[in-house]
Amino acid sequence: MSQPSRPKSPDDQTGMYIRVKRNKTTYFLQCVPSETILQIKEKLHEITDQPVENQRLILLPNREMLEDSKSLADQKVENDAVVALTLRKDDNEFEEVNIVRPNDFYQSREADGGSNW
Template identity: 70%
Template sequence: MYIRVKRSKTTYFIQCDPTETTLDIKQKLHTLIDQPVNDQRLILMSTGDILEDSKTLADQKV
């Protein structure tokens, strides 16, 4: 599956698997935007929930 990550002026589409954790996605994003993983916050747009690093995408209904 692909997820869309939106920043202020740029949108990224990242290929991922539902079994991957949020931390895995942040590490992929780090290679694209060179922003440290600890400085990233991923928010599920449909609910406004902040995704937890240790949970999988499936656990968080992404």
């Protein structure tokens, strides 16, 4: 009798993506659950030119700081997750999480008489 094929777990090694946000910018990154946070930071380095050691990643909405050595799966970072990026400032401290949301702008746009679509 043939072995029934094992069902694939949906998040096994299949591709996922996360949304890394800072100010008005969102970076979509393709990744796999076994990737470490350090690897994610290296990817961000390639597109933002920010050195890995100047980046800090924080999982939203719980504001959990993500550790370099752990994997995405370890820290429950799932497909489509939103992660905040903060950078080291001149005084060596990291900046606060700052993500601008589009809703903050609706008021002023309506005042401008701009079309809504």
